[in-house]
Amino acid sequence: MAAYVISLPALERNARILRETADAAGCRIVLALKGFSCWKAFDAIRPHLDGCCASGLWEGLLARDHFGKHIVTYSPGYTEDDIRQLCEFTHHLDFNSLSQWFRFREIVMAHPRFESGELLCGLRVNPQCSTGDTPLYDPCVAGSRLGITADQLEGADLTGLSGLHFHTLCEQNSDDLEKTLVAVEEKFGHLLRSPQFTYLNMGGGHWITKPFYDRERLIHLVKETRAKYDVEVWLEPGEAAAIHTGVLRSEVLDVFDSAGHKLVILDISATAHMPDVLEMPYRPDVFLVESSKGQVPSSNEEKQPAVTFEGERYVPGMEKSAILHRLGGPTCLAGDVTGDFAFPRALVPGDVLVFDDMAHYTMVKTTTFNGVKHPDIVLQHEDGTLETIREFSYPDFRDRLA
Numbered sequence: 001m002a003a004y005v006i007s008l009p010a011l012e013r014n015a016r017i018l019r020e021t022a023d024a025a026g027c028r029i030v031l032a033l034k035g036f037s038c039w040k041a042f043d044a045i046r047p048h049l050d051g052c053c054a055s056g057l058w059e060g061l062l063a064r065d066h067f068g069k070h071i072v073t074y075s076p077g078y079t080e081d082d083i084r085q086l087c088e089f090t091h092h093l094d095f096n097s098l099s100q101w102f103r104f105r106e107i108v109m110a111h112p113r114f115e116s117g118e119l120l121c122g123l124r125v126n127p128q129c130s131t132g133d134t135p136l137y138d139p140c141v142a143g144s145r146l147g148i149t150a151d152q153l154e155g156a157d158l159t160g161l162s163g164l165h166f167h168t169l170c171e172q173n174s175d176d177l178e179k180t181l182v183a184v185e186e187k188f189g190h191l192l193r194s195p196q197f198t199y200l201n202m203g204g205g206h207w208i209t210k211p212f213y214d215r216e217r218l219i220h221l222v223k224e225t226r227a228k229y230d231v232e233v234w235l236e237p238g239e240a241a242a243i244h245t246g247v248l249r250s251e252v253l254d255v256f257d258s259a260g261h262k263l264v265i266l267d268i269s270a271t272a273h274m275p276d277v278l279e280m281p282y283r284p285d286v287f288l289v290e291s292s293k294g295q296v297p298s299s300n301e302e303k304q305p306a307v308t309f310e311g312e313r314y315v316p317g318m319e320k321s322a323i324l325h326r327l328g329g330p331t332c333l334a335g336d337v338t339g340d341f342a343f344p345r346a347l348v349p350g351d352v353l354v355f356d357d358m359a360h361y362t363m364v365k366t367t368t369f370n371g372v373k374h375p376d377i378v379l380q381h382e383d384g385t386l387e388t389i390r391e392f393s394y395p396d397f398r399d400r401l402a
């Protein structure tokens with residue numbers, strides 16, 4: 001049975017690291033719901049983070065209803081209805097363009113929450129400083145639609161605004177933030193120095209919970225920024241909150257040979273259930289599940305999936321050697337393939353494979369393309385017990401379109 005299994009203790013571990021970082025730096029850290037919005041798991045995160053980053057009205061409503069605390073909202077485009085509803089509960093409302101701000105500022109500035117200072121507005125800026133390797137994830141590419149460039153702000157009427165927001169990183173270390181902050185100073189330092197601007201949101205993409213991430217440098221940069229501009233600093237990571245907290249378990253439905261390849265059809269799909277594998281693209285870690293009965297438990301040094309069960313042993317899929325399998329999904333898309341992986345033995349129908357690190361940017365993006373059954377969503381509690389929080393059935397597929 002296909003299932004996303006999310007470890008609550010692992011989520012809490014990440015959230016604690018984020019809290020420690022925020023406390024040391026004197027900034028606020030919120031969970032970017034675009035990366036992880038499995039709200040029944042929020043109890044593990046809520047005590048440690050300052051709130052949520054919403055990508056628009058619906059995530060904002062989810063944050064209000066199931067997380068609470070602070071809500072910071074930014075969308076590349078709002079409707080008037082979005083604005084009217086968001087004004088009721090969001091704390092930051094950041095705009096992607098001057099035209100959107102000019103279009104809606106009267107509505108926002110007339111709202112009692114704006115007048116009382118409970119609702120603050122900001123602009124997303126584009127510091128035009130590319131530091132990543134993947135153009136698909138680079139908001140600073142030439143012609144980017146994300147954020148306002150410094151030349152567009154010259155002479156503009158900025159009355160009513162009190163924050164700036166930039167998001168330029170993706171799975172990056174704090175050295176790239178350092179480079180970005182140099183560009184921010186060069187292009188927007190004069191605004192941040194003016195007393196009108198009271199917050200700076202540094203977006204997401206900070207890989208804070210990765211073991212090699214240089215947290216000390218982040219802490220130093222945030223402190224320096226706060227002191228230089230006298231602003232509140234906000235970070236809104238998604239991936240760092242949910243990294244290495246969940247897996248996607250799947251079953252082998254079929255194995256057959258074709259043109260020299262051992263082809264495997266699984267009950268999960270790259271395009272429907274882990275689309276970043278194809279979009280980014282990247283090669284996830286995969287493990288074959290074997291029974292551990294009578295086996296010496298694997299050493300802690302061996303790579304293990306984010307969620308493990310007693311009685312199971314996890315044999316990593318390798319790039320070469322042994323028996324190479326091409327892992328594919330049950331959809332019609334010819335490229336619905338997660339990759340070629342070798343295992344010490346040939347797979348057979350009924351085998352279970354575990355795809356590692358599948359909590360973030362998976363469940364928020366899934367589809368029922370081809371009517372493929374959506375994997376269950378399961379939480380693993382501190383004591384190892386499992387709680388299935390969502391099972392999907394035919395009506396879920398049918399009712400989405402009418």
Ligand SMILES: Cc1ncc(COP(=O)(O)O)c(C=O)c1O
Nearest residue numbers: 032035167203204205237238239
């Ligand atoms: C504006 C904004 N904030 C925050 C995030 C979260 O980024 P990440 O999950 O890489 O930390 C994103 C991701 O695309 C984003 O676009």
